Amino acid sequence: MISSPTSSSAAAAAAMPTPSRLLFPVLVLLAASAGAATAATVSDDVLALVVLKSGLFDPAGRLAPWSEDADRACAWPGVSCDSRTDRVAALDLPAASLAGRLPRAALLRLDALVSLALPGNRLSGTLPDALPPRLRSLDLSGNAISGGIPASLASCESLVSLNLSRNRLTGPVPDGIWSLPSLRSVDLSGNLLSGSVPGGFPRSSSLREVDLSRNLLQGEIPADIGEAGLLKSLDLGHNSFTGGLPESLRGLSGLSFLGAGGNDLSEELQPWIGEMAALERLDLSANRFTGTIPDAISGCKNLVEVDLSRNALTGELPWWVFGVPLQRVSVSGNALSGWVKVPRDAAATLEALDLSANAFTGVIPPEISTLARLQYLNLSSNSMSGQLPASIGLMLMLEVLDVSANKLDGVVPLEIGGAVALRQLLMGRNSLTGWIPVQIGTCKSLIALDLSHNKLAGSIPISMGNLTSLQTVDLSDNLLNGSLPMELSKLDSLRFFNVSHNSLSGSLPNSRFFDSIPYSFLSDNAGLCSSQKNSSCNGVMPKPIVFNPNSSSDPWMDVAPSSPSNRHQRKMILSISTLIAIVGGAVIVIGVVTITVLNLRAHATASRSALPTSLSDDYHSQSAESPENEAKSGKLVMFGRGSSDFSADGHALLNKDCELGRGGFGTVYKAVLRDGQPVAIKKLTVSSMVKSEHDFKQHVKLLGKVRHHNIVTLKGFYWTSSLQLLIYEFIPAGSLHQHLHECSYESSLSWVERFDIIVGVARALVHLHRYGIIHYNLKSSNVLLDTNGEPRVGDYGLVNLLPMLDRYVLSSKIQSVLGYMAPEFTCTTVKVTEKCDIYSFGVLVLEILSGRRPVEYLEDSVVVLSDLVSDALDDDRLEDCMDPRLSGEFSMVEATLIIKLGLVCASQVPSQRPDMAEVVSMLEMVRSPQGTPEDDLV
Structure with missing residues (x-):
């Protein structure tokens, strides 16, 4: 037992009313602190931990053994003691579902504490403004701690490791933090820190790792950051840094990782990057770097991964891409040009090469097959011509080949069957001719096949029935003829099969997928039809056009054919459609004549x-x-x-x-x-x-x-x-709308991708609102995805180009999908603010998680997504609202938190919607293993 006075006090506490009993541990601790003549003891540690426990919510009961009746705390869960003194030296409780605030007094009383690790919990409140004097390691990552980083933290001279990542911290990085003599590792990533980063990196610095990524930091990178000569990892990515890379970085001869992607850095890439001899990973993506890629980077002999994508780089592809033993290279989304030249003696270490969205010309070099370890090759969205080289068939490890959106011609080589590891073969939007080779049936691992928008003829090979893993097939917009092979019915994994705009005919294969295939996947063929019972094979008729009186922008929607009991209504619909077609044809004829006359008149003055x-x-x-x-x-x-x-x-x-x-x-x-x-x-x-x-x-x-x-x-x-x-x-990879509503099961977005898209869009709105720019038109078709899957918000601020805020224009022109429009748009007396964007964001969140459109017009009803999800929440059946393509990929606890956040953002009352900065903070908190307390989102 501790002592008789303490024991009797504990007995007295039991008789106290509840509020007094909650304060009792604090009073005991203060009383112990008052005895200044005596040093802290083992019993003081016990009392301090009991006070710490009293301030925390412990739903999992991890702290249940912590009792004030114990003699010592060393056997308690999460507690470690110094073997010589029996004093508490470490407190380690990761992902223990702990919530509440850290009491300052309790921490200070643990004056022998060396390590405090509480990552992945639900701690809130602010950081203590004072820490135990011996503390060497502090890890509070993945919580919900808010407020600023106390300036007093810069006086903790014993601190070696500091990890406050993935919280809600705001304000600046404290001045003087880099001067702490023992500090080796600092991770402040995933917060809302702002302002410029202070300098003051001393030559005597012990720093090895600094991570400030995913904040709201601005200004230039500190010019003296390279003075910390022992740095091995520096991550400044996904902020708003401007200027260029400071030249002091060239002195970091031991730096293995430099991350500055996702900023606003500009200027030209400097040759001195090649002087960082230990560099293994370099990420400068998503900036505004200009000029050519320096050949001197080849001096980084240990370089494994380079990402220079989404900049404004020009010139040719540097030779060292195939000379240095690199494994992963991305230069997509630049303005690089010229031919892609692969030397015969190229280093065969490359595993991933992304050259997409540039201006490369010439043929795909046959020497590409010398890259024997290549698993991912993306040459899409360039101007490459010629035929796909037959040597592709020698690439036995190639899993993804994307050459779409080029100027390739010729045939698909028969040797393609040799690339047996292929999982994705994407060759759409070229000028390919000939037939689909039978040999494609040997690519047994194939999941996605895209040969759309070419000039392929002939029939679909029967051998495609061997591709049992196939989930996505797009053969649309070609010259294919014949019937669909019945062997396709064996493809149980098939989720998307588009053969529209060809010359196919005959019966569809008999399978569950083909029995319910959307008409849009079959349209514009000679006469494809279903062989299922009671179905005519005289040709597939298009669905009737039904006027939707509730739509203000796109009133003509494809819906399912009406039932036999509604034949009279269907005749009326078809009659109206026929009338519209006749009137439309007349208008087109008149328009053609008018344009022709205008063009003839304009021709004489065109030169002026x-x-x-x-x-x-x-x-x-x-x-x-x-x-x-x-x-x-x-x-x-x-x-x-x-x-x-x-x-x-x-x-x-x-x-x-x-x-x-x-x-x-x-x-x-x-x-x-x-x-x-x-x-x-x-x-x-x-x-x-x-x-x-x-x-x-x-x-x-x-x-x-x-x-x-x-x-x-x-x-x-x-x-x-x-x-x-x-x-x-x-931005080459299409819109979020396409990925949500026009893609197959296989190519649909994963849970992680959808979560990252939600966070990215939220961060984009925070940045726009900081500039005083209201988007007004946020919807899934205005969110583009780059080649790395990062969301890019477009069409922002265009309404301000109009001379006045015309509500009619907003509703009929801009907000073409009413499901995204905040209700205050219809009220002329309410000022339109950033809260309108937050409403649209909330609807977008629900769309991303459910895979459903914001408003769905059925034959006799209108389904509003936010109402549908809200009702499901009330009935405790949110699982029914989740996109079925996400089956088994996600935690329903996390999904519930995000859905609740979406519903709060889409509140009918603007004042009830959170600010976007708060939204980002909540989303970052959900990233942690234990997520967010649901009470915060109710």
Whole structure:
């Protein structure tokens, strides 16, 4: 026992009322502290831990053995003692479901404590402003601690390791922290820290690891950071750092990892990077670095992984990519050009190579097969031509081959069957001819096959029935004929099979998948039909068009055919459809004649137009004014170091064949600027409502200053009074809408990918709101995914290009899908604020987790997703709302927390919606193993 006074006090405590009993341990501790003449003892440690326990919520009962009646604490769960003194030296309780605040007094009384590790719990409140004097290791990562980092932390001279990652910490990094003499490791990642990072890195620093990634830090990287000469790992990624890499980094000869991706860094990459001889991993992705990739980087002989993707780098692919023993290289999303040259003596260590979304030309070199360990090869979205080399069949370890969106021609080589490890073969959007080779049936591991948008003819080979792992097949937009092989019915894993826009006919294979296949996967064929019972094989008829009176933007929706009891209604629908078709045809004829006349009249004056020749036709089709009335010639203005104007030789920037999509504000095209840089060009179609030139340019330049790794960068603009273009960076992997609603089971987004997308979109909105920019039009089709799966929010702030906040325009033009629109949009007396974006974000969260559209129009009802999920929450059946493609991938506890957060964001009352910074904090907390207390989200 401790002592008789303490025991009697414990007995007295039992008789106290509840509030007094809760305060009793604190009073005991204060009384013990008052005896200043005596040093701390083992019994003091027991009392301190009891006080610590009293301030915590322990649902799992991990602290149940902690009792004030014990003589010593060394046998308690999570407690370790010094063998010489029996004093508590370490407290280690990871992922113990502990919640509450850490009492300052209890921690200070543990004056022999050397290590405090409580990661992955639910601790809240602020950090204690004082710590035990001997503390060497502090790990409070993965909790919900908020507030700033106390300045007093910089006086803990015994501290060796500090990990406060994945909390809700705000404010600056405390000044003087780098000067702590024993400090070796600092991890402050995954918080909401802001401001600039203080310098003051001494030459005598013991620092080995510094991680400040995934915060809101700004300004330049401290110029003296390289003075910490013992650094081995430095991660500054996913912040808002500007400027360039400080030259002091060149002195870090022992640095093995340098991460600065996802910032706003610019300038050119410096050759001195090659002086960091120990460098193994280099991540400078998603910045604005310019110029060529230095050959001097080859001096990093230990380099294993390089990610320079999503910058503005130019020039050719450096030779050292195939010379240094690298394993993973990504330079996607730049403006690199020239031929890809693989030397015959290339180092055969590469496992992943991503060259996508550049301007590479020439043929795919046959020598690519010398990269014997290559598992991932992505050459998509370039301008490569010629035929896929037969040597691909020699690449026995290749799992992913993506050559889509190039200019490849010729046939699919028969040797493709030799690549037996292939899991994804993506060759869509090329000019391939010939037949689909029978040998493809030997690729037994194949999960995804995309040969769409080519010129392939012949029949679908029977051997495809051997690909039992196949989940996704896209053969649409080809010249295929014949019938579908009945052997395809053996493909039990099939989730997506698109053969639309071919010349196929005959019966469908008899299987559960083909019995319920969507019509859109079969449309525009000669007569595909189902062989199931009671179904006619006279050809598949399209579903009737039904007018939806509740839709304000897209009233014509495909729905299931009406039942036999509704034949009269169906006749009316078909009659209306026929009438519309006739009227539409007449309008088209009149339009063609009108355009022809206008073009003939415009031809004589086209040479005097202020626009480049590639834009002249488009200009005349938009305006009835004569070119002579154009006051000023158009000029392409690029932010940064891009091209200054259009080429004068009629560079086809608005090629209709390169149309990417249409939205409320205009049509988007893919184009390549004169410097070889791929871009996406939005041609605005609201010219009559656009502001004056001065206001237009002023606002667009504001949007051009927005730089964030989760936001599509606006790179420039073009202005005349009749034509306005916005030039964005090109994001090659499609929209979130496509990945949610147009992809198969196999290619659908995983739980981790969806979670990261939600966090990325939230961070993007935080950044926009910091600039005072309200998105107004957040929806899944305006969230693009890059080649790494990172979300990039686009179409932001465009409503401010209009002369006034027109509610009709917002509802019918911009917010084309009503499910995302905050209810206050319909009230003219309520000011539209950032809370509108938060509402849209909440709906988007529900869409991402459920895989369902925000509003679904059925034949006789309308289903609103937020109402559907809210009802499911009330009935305790949220599992029914989750996307079935996520089966077994996720924790329902985490999913419930995120769904609740989505519903809170989509509250009907704006004041009840949290700020986006709070949303990010909550999401980061859910990342921790134990997640977030549900009470925070109810």
